[in-house]
Amino acid sequence: MSNLLRGVNLYLIGMMGVGKTTVGRLLAKELGYGFLDTDDVIVKAAGKSINEIFVDEGEAEFRQLESDVLAQVCAYTKLTIATGGGIVLRRENWGYLRHGLIVWLDAPVEILLNRLAEDDTRPLLQDSDPEGKLRSLLEQRQSLYSQADLHITIAATQTPEQIVTCVLDAIPSVLKNQDFQQQN
Numbered sequence: 001m002s003n004l005l006r007g008v009n010l011y012l013i014g015m016m017g018v019g020k021t022t023v024g025r026l027l028a029k030e031l032g033y034g035f036l037d038t039d040d041v042i043v044k045a046a047g048k049s050i051n052e053i054f055v056d057e058g059e060a061e062f063r064q065l066e067s068d069v070l071a072q073v074c075a076y077t078k079l080t081i082a083t084g085g086g087i088v089l090r091r092e093n094w095g096y097l098r099h100g101l102i103v104w105l106d107a108p109v110e111i112l113l114n115r116l117a118e119d120d121t122r123p124l125l126q127d128s129d130p131e132g133k134l135r136s137l138l139e140q141r142q143s144l145y146s147q148a149d150l151h152i153t154i155a156a157t158q159t160p161e162q163i164v165t166c167v168l169d170a171i172p173s174v175l176k177n178q179d180f181q182q183q184n
């Protein structure tokens, strides 16, 4: 598979809680790729948590840091990159994401809510109505996520390992399509 990809980076996009970080790490291992999470890079560079960045500097500054990180990492090859759920919001980010293969991990809000119920590390979910918040974020972002090269729909019972298999199985079809587009 890594021969087929020829070092092209994989970018995982999708809603918070869908498993981009968890699946991305396993996918990288499977491909013999390096793994990066844009949130982790931001946290390390800023020396504070995502919550602290949102409180101290605000979401707009976080989005700027996110774009800066993406601009840096897209210069490298052989990486699987788990992005933050809001990476799709800025038009300039798409220019960076398009350097690689973009994979949308998609799961119903019920699954996301269930996974994030006890989680206090997502500032946008510190809301009196987390379900409503997730639904409105998804509504705002769905058409952006759908611009991905690959759409992987996730069921509640699927393990991260099974999702990795789904992604690996789907990659050849999209690479074939891209070759086809290039030839024409």
Ligand SMILES: Nc1ncnc2c1ncn2[C@@H]1O[C@H](COP(=O)(O)OP(=O)(O)O)[C@@H](O)[C@H]1O
Pocket (backbone or CB within 6 Å): 014, 015, 016, 017, 018, 019, 020, 021, 022, 023, 082, 115, 116, 158, 159, 160, 163
């Ligand atoms: N396939 C899965 N099945 C069960 N739990 C999962 C699965 N994928 C991720 N999780 C759990 O859901 C939570 C959110 O996963 P995470 O990888 O951080 O998502 P994201 O990076 O998309 O926000 C974590 O607690 C993680 O362990």
Ligand SMILES: O=C(O)C1=C[C@@H](OP(=O)(O)O)[C@@H](O)[C@H](O)C1
Pocket (backbone or CB within 6 Å): 014, 015, 016, 017, 020, 021, 039, 050, 083, 084, 085, 086, 087, 121, 122, 123, 124
């Ligand atoms: O959806 C979002 O806007 C966000 C998702 C988070 O990452 P995950 O998608 O990895 O949870 C993190 O970047 C930040 O809390 C904002």
Ligand SMILES: [Mg+2]
Pocket (backbone or CB within 6 Å): 020, 021, 037, 039, 082, 083, 084
């Ligand atoms: Mg994550």
